[in-house]
Amino acid sequence: MADRFRAVDHRETGPTTSEHELVERCKRGDREAQRTLYEQTSQRVFRLLTRMTRSAEIAEDLAQETYLKAFSAIATFDQRSAVHTWLYRIAVNEALQWLRRRKPTLLDPEIAAARPDPRNNGHDSGAHLDIEEAMAALDPTERAMLLLRYQEGLDYRAIAEVTEVAMGTVGSRLNRAREQLRELLKDFEPGREEIQSDKHRIRHGREGADRIVPSVEERAS
Amino acid sequence: MKTCEEMREVLGPYVDGEGSPETRATIEAHVCTCKDCHCEVTRIRELGARIEAGGSVCVPSALWERIESRLAEAPKLVRVSHWLRLRSVVAAAACLLLAVGGGYFMLTQGLSTRAEAATVNFSALLDGLSVDAEKAFREFVQLYRGRRVTAAEARRHASQLNFEIPATLPGGFQLDEAFALKIGDAPAAAATYRRSGEFVGTIFHRAIHPEDYGTHRDHPCVIGEHRGHRVEVGEWRLVHVTDATTCHCVLSRLGETEELPEILRAVAPDAKSVDHSHP
Numbered sequence: 001m002a003d004r005f006r007a008v009d010h011r012e013t014g015p016t017t018s019e020h021e022l023v024e025r026c027k028r029g030d031r032e033a034q035r036t037l038y039e040q041t042s043q044r045v046f047r048l049l050t051r052m053t054r055s056a057e058i059a060e061d062l063a064q065e066t067y068l069k070a071f072s073a074i075a076t077f078d079q080r081s082a083v084h085t086w087l088y089r090i091a092v093n094e095a096l097q098w099l100r101r102r103k104p105t106l107l108d109p110e111i112a113a114a115r116p117d118p119r120n121n122g123h124d125s126g127a128h129l130d131i132e133e134a135m136a137a138l139d140p141t142e143r144a145m146l147l148l149r150y151q152e153g154l155d156y157r158a159i160a161e162v163t164e165v166a167m168g169t170v171g172s173r174l175n176r177a178r179e180q181l182r183e184l185l186k187d188f189e190p191g192r193e194e195i196q197s198d199k200h201r202i203r204h205g206r207e208g209a210d211r212i213v214p215s216v217e218e219r220a221s
Numbered sequence: 222m223k224t225c226e227e228m229r230e231v232l233g234p235y236v237d238g239e240g241s242p243e244t245r246a247t248i249e250a251h252v253c254t255c256k257d258c259h260c261e262v263t264r265i266r267e268l269g270a271r272i273e274a275g276g277s278v279c280v281p282s283a284l285w286e287r288i289e290s291r292l293a294e295a296p297k298l299v300r301v302s303h304w305l306r307l308r309s310v311v312a313a314a315a316c317l318l319l320a321v322g323g324g325y326f327m328l329t330q331g332l333s334t335r336a337e338a339a340t341v342n343f344s345a346l347l348d349g350l351s352v353d354a355e356k357a358f359r360e361f362v363q364l365y366r367g368r369r370v371t372a373a374e375a376r377r378h379a380s381q382l383n384f385e386i387p388a389t390l391p392g393g394f395q396l397d398e399a400f401a402l403k404i405g406d407a408p409a410a411a412a413t414y415r416r417s418g419e420f421v422g423t424i425f426h427r428a429i430h431p432e433d434y435g436t437h438r439d440h441p442c443v444i445g446e447h448r449g450h451r452v453e454v455g456e457w458r459l460v461h462v463t464d465a466t467t468c469h470c471v472l473s474r475l476g477e478t479e480e481l482p483e484i485l486r487a488v489a490p491d492a493k494s495v496d497h498s499h500p
Contacts, residue, residue, distance in 0.1 A: 031289070031292070034292070035289070038288065039285075042285070043278075043280055046278055046281075046284070047277075050278045051278075056278070059278075060281050060284055060287075063280075064288055064291065067288045068288060068291055069436065070436075073344060073435050076344050076345050076348055076435060080352065090436045093438045096438060097438060131271050131274075131275055132275055135272070135275075146272055149269070150268075150269040150270075150273045151273050155238065155239065156237070160455065164437065164438075164454050164455065166456050171231075171233060171239065172230075174233055174234075174237070175230065175233045178233060178265065181268065
């Protein structure tokens, strides 16, 4: 699946000569090198930002900030990791900061629309969460981890580096994110009539966005 | 032999290609003989495929031109938010704030100029934490012309600042080294502590100096009675609490609810419930 994108671990192999030279040229302010680096990486960066923010317009703004910040700080990039891993880190930081700055809403409208209506005895209202809507309900850092793993093909070490979480917690956080995602998708499957709206509660997340998550009781049952 | 319940915890990493060959072989043998775990592996793979399938986007054709035009600007204001472009009122207010703030968001270019800049640049320190935190701390001290002194000399050197360098920190950390620093033309100080190999670094600088975390992110936090900010890199966290004159930065792997509150109390006696934010 995503293995074809598997990130190169430069702590074991070192950067390729061409990538090393490209980064060195960028450090000297070479505009052509900057453009080449952009062309080689922008698809990944923009894709990640689009799915983190669910807005191409916001992703475009954040991609700008990502590259401007990267070119300004590239003198400090020591090439222990792949340059695209480093760019992912900047991009994820931009996305998480944007999500925190965003005015909190009780629920994203499409997620709210898909929630079972308690006035209808909790029966399915007919609207359903798709994968993007369900992803939006996750903790933003864990959403980034899922995207880095399954969309971008990073291994756990690279994911730890990008998201700046301890390496030993990547597996458990991905487990938790997958479990929550499956619960959200399962509960909103068409025709699933046993949904009880009180199974869910709205929790204010650490990142400041409001989310739907299964209750602790539900997860334990 | 693991039970199915125990096995469920490692099926995700297994599907993701993690683990040693021996571990993977053990899991594989179980999955081949257990229908439930085999189904779980299939479900994990299917979920991964659904996540991957949503990833088709097209990079806007004008994006590079927009980046390039901003690269050509000098000096470079690197953070102009989405809203700045859209709302002139907000833009005017933000420009005023930027001017008053003295270029908080301006990035300096190159290591050689950082020591002279008023901005305290933590990016190299933070970048180095995952490799060798103590070495990264030493390099930070060198960057700001650190010279080794006694704790008393460090306090005299930065006498306008409000901080403590006690001989021991709560929890049994012993003072290792103290340093007199210069950030721009302003005196600053640093100290390192050890406890059975555990390292704690402290940095004290004028509160008016902006801090630059490079590509790392800074979060507000509450630690004990202190309100401040922290930047986390793996197990390391750089916590900074600020009083009216001084920013107190503590680099450690200590828990925020256990030892860190006591240490902040010891080094930053007057930076408590009020967070004097940086400009």
